[in-house]
Amino acid sequence: MNDLDQAVLRRALPGWVTELRYFSQTDSTNRQAAAWAQAGAPHGSLVIADFQTAGRGRLGRRWLAPAGSSLLFSVVLRPGWDPQLFTLVSLAGAVALCECLEEKGIAAAVKWPNDVLIGERKVSGILAEAAAGVVVLGMGVNVKQERFPPEIQATATSLQASTGRRFDRSQLLAGLIRRLASLVDGPAPAVVDRYRRWCETLGRWVRVDGSYGPVEDRAVDVDSTGALILEHGDIVRAGDVYQIG
Numbered sequence: 001m002n003d004l005d006q007a008v009l010r011r012a013l014p015g016w017v018t019e020l021r022y023f024s025q026t027d028s029t030n031r032q033a034a035a036w037a038q039a040g041a042p043h044g045s046l047v048i049a050d051f052q053t054a055g056r057g058r059l060g061r062r063w064l065a066p067a068g069s070s071l072l073f074s075v076v077l078r079p080g081w082d083p084q085l086f087t088l089v090s091l092a093g094a095v096a097l098c099e100c101l102e103e104k105g106i107a108a109a110v111k112w113p114n115d116v117l118i119g120e121r122k123v124s125g126i127l128a129e130a131a132a133g134v135v136v137l138g139m140g141v142n143v144k145q146e147r148f149p150p151e152i153q154a155t156a157t158s159l160q161a162s163t164g165r166r167f168d169r170s171q172l173l174a175g176l177i178r179r180l181a182s183l184v185d186g187p188a189p190a191v192v193d194r195y196r197r198w199c200e201t202l203g204r205w206v207r208v209d210g211s212y213g214p215v216e217d218r219a220v221d222v223d224s225t226g227a228l229i230l231e232h233g234d235i236v237r238a239g240d241v242y243q244i245g
């Protein structure tokens with residue numbers, strides 16, 4: 001049975017999801033959701049795909065996932081927060097997933113800003129793209145993969161590979177969306193508070209590359225916008241962070 005069947009999804013998803021567009025194949029759910037948002041899609045509109053031909057990753061990278069393997073979705077959000085806090089939306093996605101996995105007895109953690117890890121391996125990637133009062137939050141969760149392409153074989157995992165258990169993607173998505181809704185419809189500072197619990201980067205020695213770095217220092221906190229605060233006062237808003245100690 002296809003565990004991403006549209007009828008199954010509609011039964012499983014909470015009423016918070018205002019509208020749903022399902023694609024067995026599309027270019028990118030983030031691109032689809034952004035176009036839909038521009039055309040007026042309301043808060044809680046959801047785009048989901050079984051396969052993407054041009055999945056977008058952070059920092060201009062691609063996101064690859066075989067058909068039938070993953071949760072690939074984007075949700076249109078119009079949070080009632082100051083737009084300067086829209087950076088918290090991707091952190092909310094990471095928190096929602098960690099909480100959802102904890103409920104299933106799976107210990108996950110977040111590498112700043114929003115890579116969700118099981119052990120040392122990445123199980124999910126999150127890409128939030130904001131424009132004029134709206135944020136498209138895209139999440140890719142590896143669910144059923146047993147193997148990965150050579151270039152990410154050592155660093156990626158799936159829920160099935162890391163636990164030996166099977167997961168129903170529609171049920172997983174429903175739980176995830178429920179938690180996400182409570183985070184983005186609640187006060188922004190609560191996202192930061194809940195995020196601190198899961199962010200394993202805090203307290204670690206890090207190297208920061210990208211637009212900000214390179215710099216090495218200890219990560220001590222996140223600020224009200226989700227930026228990473230380093231011990232000697234630097235504030236990292238974007239870039240790749242390597243946990244080196």
Ligand code: BTN
Nearest residue numbers: 028030056057058125126138140
């Ligand atoms: C990352 O680089 O870690 C972020 C990856 C985000 C991938 C997801 S898959 C669903 C959504 N649609 C996209 O095109 N990208 C995001």
